[in-house]
Amino acid sequence: MQTTETSTIEQFAAQDYKFGFVTDVEQETFPPGLNEEVIARLSAKKGEPEWMLEWRLKAYRHWLTMEEPTWANVHYAPIDYQAISYYAAPKPKGSGPKSLEEVDPEILKTYEKLGIPLHERAILAGVAVDAVFDSVSVATTFKEKLAEAGIIFCSFSEAIRNHPELVQEYMGSVVPYSDNYFATLNSAVFSDGSFVYVPKGVRCPMELSTYFRINARNSGQFERTLIIADEGAYVSYLEGCTAPMRDENQLHAAVVELVARKDATIKYSTVQNWYPGDENGKGGIYNFVTKRGKCDGANAKISWTQVETGSAITWKYPSVILKGDHSVGEFYSVALTKGYQQADTGTKMIHIGKDTKSTIVSKGISAGHGQNTYRGSVRILKGADNARNFSQCDSMLIGDQCGAHTFPYIDVQNPTARMEHEATTSKIGEDQIFYCNQRGISTEDAVSMIVNGFCKEVFRELPMEFAVEAQKLLAVNLEGSVG
Amino acid sequence: MTGMLEIKNLHASVDGNEILKGIDLTIQPGEVHAIMGPNGSGKSTLARVLAGQEAYEVTAGQVTFEGKDLLEMDPEDRAREGVFMAFQYPVEIPGVGNTYFLKAALNAVRKHRGLQEMDAIEFLKMVRGKMKLVQMDEGLLNRPVNEGFSGGEKKRNEIFHMAVLEPRLCILDETDSGLDIDALRIVADGVNALRAKDRSFLVITHYQRLLNYIVPDYVHVLVDGRFVRSGGKELALELEEKGYSWLEGMAPEHPAAQPVGA
Numbered sequence: 001m002q003t004t005e006t007s008t009i010e011q012f013a014a015q016d017y018k019f020g021f022v023t024d025v026e027q028e029t030f031p032p033g034l035n036e037e038v039i040a041r042l043s044a045k046k047g048e049p050e051w052m053l054e055w056r057l058k059a060y061r062h063w064l065t066m067e068e069p070t071w072a073n074v075h076y077a078p079i080d081y082q083a084i085s086y087y088a089a090p091k092p093k094g095s096g097p098k099s100l101e102e103v104d105p106e107i108l109k110t111y112e113k114l115g116i117p118l119h120e121r122a123i124l125a126g127v128a129v130d131a132v133f134d135s136v137s138v139a140t141t142f143k144e145k146l147a148e149a150g151i152i153f154c155s156f157s158e159a160i161r162n163h164p165e166l167v168q169e170y171m172g173s174v175v176p177y178s179d180n181y182f183a184t185l186n187s188a189v190f191s192d193g194s195f196v197y198v199p200k201g202v203r204c205p206m207e208l209s210t211y212f213r214i215n216a217r218n219s220g221q222f223e224r225t226l227i228i229a230d231e232g233a234y235v236s237y238l239e240g241c242t243a244p245m246r247d248e249n250q251l252h253a254a255v256v257e258l259v260a261r262k263d264a265t266i267k268y269s270t271v272q273n274w275y276p277g278d279e280n281g282k283g284g285i286y287n288f289v290t291k292r293g294k295c296d297g298a299n300a301k302i303s304w305t306q307v308e309t310g311s312a313i314t315w316k317y318p319s320v321i322l323k324g325d326h327s328v329g330e331f332y333s334v335a336l337t338k339g340y341q342q343a344d345t346g347t348k349m350i351h352i353g354k355d356t357k358s359t360i361v362s363k364g365i366s367a368g369h370g371q372n373t374y375r376g377s378v379r380i381l382k383g384a385d386n387a388r389n390f391s392q393c394d395s396m397l398i399g400d401q402c403g404a405h406t407f408p409y410i411d412v413q414n415p416t417a418r419m420e421h422e423a424t425t426s427k428i429g430e431d432q433i434f435y436c437n438q439r440g441i442s443t444e445d446a447v448s449m450i451v452n453g454f455c456k457e458v459f460r461e462l463p464m465e466f467a468v469e470a471q472k473l474l475a476v477n478l479e480g481s482v483g
Numbered sequence: 484m485t486g487m488l489e490i491k492n493l494h495a496s497v498d499g500n501e502i503l504k505g506i507d508l509t510i511q512p513g514e515v516h517a518i519m520g521p522n523g524s525g526k527s528t529l530a531r532v533l534a535g536q537e538a539y540e541v542t543a544g545q546v547t548f549e550g551k552d553l554l555e556m557d558p559e560d561r562a563r564e565g566v567f568m569a570f571q572y573p574v575e576i577p578g579v580g581n582t583y584f585l586k587a588a589l590n591a592v593r594k595h596r597g598l599q600e601m602d603a604i605e606f607l608k609m610v611r612g613k614m615k616l617v618q619m620d621e622g623l624l625n626r627p628v629n630e631g632f633s634g635g636e637k638k639r640n641e642i643f644h645m646a647v648l649e650p651r652l653c654i655l656d657e658t659d660s661g662l663d664i665d666a667l668r669i670v671a672d673g674v675n676a677l678r679a680k681d682r683s684f685l686v687i688t689h690y691q692r693l694l695n696y697i698v699p700d701y702v703h704v705l706v707d708g709r710f711v712r713s714g715g716k717e718l719a720l721e722l723e724e725k726g727y728s729w730l731e732g733m734a735p736e737h738p739a740a741q742p743v744g745a
């Protein structure tokens with residue numbers, strides 16, 4: 001064993017030299033650049049089997065033939081893909097801030113307002129901590145409990161090593177490696193992410209959340225998640241965290257694939273609060289995500305709920321392929337843009353099976369110079385008898401320099417389909433704010449109250465504690481946007 | 484003795500048009516004052532200026548409330564100090580529960596007065612009591628503020644808010660309009676139950692009928708931005724009999740107020 005490892009390292013050290021790379025053993029970071037050798041080294045570093053590398057390379061070669069999409073209603077300077085480092089994990093201790101004193105005070109202030117306990121603030125801010133206090137024990141008891149139920153919940157890398165048959169069967173089955181520019185890039189260079197498998201008939205006894213899976217901290221900009229609920233299984237998954245995450249990466253191109261088999265249900269909730277850039281629109285994360293679920297069996301159900309308040313640019317359309325008869329797809333979304341943030345988000349519901357049903361509720365809020373676009377597509381294919389869709393897209397404007405845009409695309413190929421679409425645009429009225437003021441409520445509280453009221457139908461879909469945090473988050477993000 | 488509310492030579496305009504043209508009014512603690520006057524004479528404007536609506540610009544005059552300069556304060560601070568206005572047209576706030584809203588309002592007021600926030604159980608108990616006072620339907624408590632309320636329900640909800648917030652100065656802007664006879668009586672009974680020696684009322688109305696239920700100490704008639712007549716409760720009866728035209732000629736220095744053909 002020892003010898004093999006050593007020789008592998010030597011081999012790569014030699015390769016590095018050959019291709020002109022500088023290996024900084026301490027930092028564990030590749031120099032910027034992307035080519036097949038980089039992908040091979042990345043895969044080797046992670047100790048991946050041959051088939052994984054093959055898949056990555058296939059994706060990479062395809063990516064080279066693709067063009068970056070320009071159809072979204074977002075504007076940004078071109079991304080230089082050769083300027084990105086494609087391997088920077090795992091971060092050694094000491095690379096982040098040494099203590100909370102080194103973290104941006106603005107971020108800390110936000111943590112405080114959100115009521116996040118001190119030791120969690122340190123974790124979120126990326127402070128190198130040896131012991132993770134309570135979370136370690138929480139995570140351990142948590143893992144034991146899940147294992148008892150036969151549930152697999154681990155990092156994507158672990159899944160490749162320990163459950164190759166599941167990964168090979170399902171990876172790319174919902175979002176093919178060739179799907180779109182960013183998903184293809186992700187397929188070539190993904191760093192890590194989460195893997196969940198819930199066996200037949202098992203109801204996952206708790207909400208699963210990346211937050212507790214400590215080993216996946218800093219899993220990087222090309223995250224990949226795969227969740228499989230086998231026949232009759234149920235799982236609710238929470239992604240992200242309401243606190244602003246410290247992150248040096250500008251581009252995030254994640255892929256999430258969900259597979260719900262017959263009678264299974266997957267509920268996937270996201271609260272995204274990445275760094276949005278400063279008040280002048282400088283910096284901030286580009287969040288280009290491909291999320292898709294497949295109802296692969298009768299009566300399967302997939303429900304996406306998202307609260308998007310962060311990132312400079314958000315480009316994501318959590319979608320559902322309704323293949324099984326009687327399957328159900330849902331999309332509940334709140335997207336807030338302020339400052340110079342841009343969001344182009346929505347969903348795709350693809351009805352294939354009979355008696356399939358989809359619900360779309362989208363709430364876009366724009367403040368400052370924020371631009372908010374809803375882009376949704378509902379397709380009813382020929383065989384989808386009696387398909388039903390209900391879509392509701394509401395926009396709220398705060399101030400008069402922001403914008404809201406709605407692009408609903410509808411493609412109905414079966415005459416038995418029933419479609420309902422509602423759309424509204426409203427402004428927070430001065431008279432509403434004055435009414436609140438007249439009852440003693442400050443303008444800031446009035447705005448957050450009115451916005452929260454506007455988002456109620458979506459928050460209702462979030463797990464309880466998450467909903468409370470999401471409300472606080474909106475309030476914090478709206479501070480100073482009126483008056 | 485200085486009054487609870489003292490208005491001196493108040494002038495106010497909106498979009499450059501002068502609406503209030505010199506108002507003087509003193510209200511002592513415990514008094515009920517009624518303001519009557521034709522449409523567009525400035526009654527709601529006076530109420531909104533007192534409540535602090537931004538669109539109205541005060542161009543001259545002073546207003547003190549319990550000795551403090553009212554015009555200096557933000558609208559929410561006026562409310563917290565104890566100025567309440569029941570709106571002529573209460574707005575709807577979709578998605579925000581009536582109870583939730585009121586609890587936020589009450590706690591903001593309490594905080595300002597150095598009192599502890601009220602917890603949910605205590606609050607609900609108190610609210611139930613106040614609901615009885617205005618005979619409000621429990622269903623309206625859990626619905627979003629004013630959303631889809633009938634005209635009368637909105638008015639009743641305003642009085643309900645007033646009962647919960649226990650203000651010192653209550654301004655009622657045509658709370659009686661849109662109420663059926665029974666509702667009028669219920670609202671008036673609610674107001675009367677709130678009458679206290681340290682609480683004053685400024686009641687704006689077009690109908691003397693309301694003043695049979697809420698008996699005022701003084702009646703003022705506002706015509707074209709000025710009080711043209713003040714008196715006791717009999718003045719309302721006299722007005723009803725003779726109509727505003729009887730008084731319109733009394734608004735000085737304004738040609739439009741002269742009787743036609745004079």
Ligand SMILES: Nc1ncnc2c1ncn2[C@@H]1O[C@H](COP(=O)(O)OP(=O)(O)OP(=O)(O)O)[C@@H](O)[C@H]1O
Pocket residue numbers: 497498502520521522523524525526527528529538571
């Ligand atoms: N925002 C505004 N912009 C322009 N004019 C206004 C505005 N608000 C009030 N006014 C004008 O001021 C005048 C007084 O209005 P106000 O609402 O105070 O009358 P009122 O006495 O309450 O009448 P009513 O009995 O019909 O309720 C009216 O001529 C009205 O058109």
Ligand SMILES: [Mg+2]
Pocket residue numbers: 526527528571656657
């Ligand atoms: Mg009026």
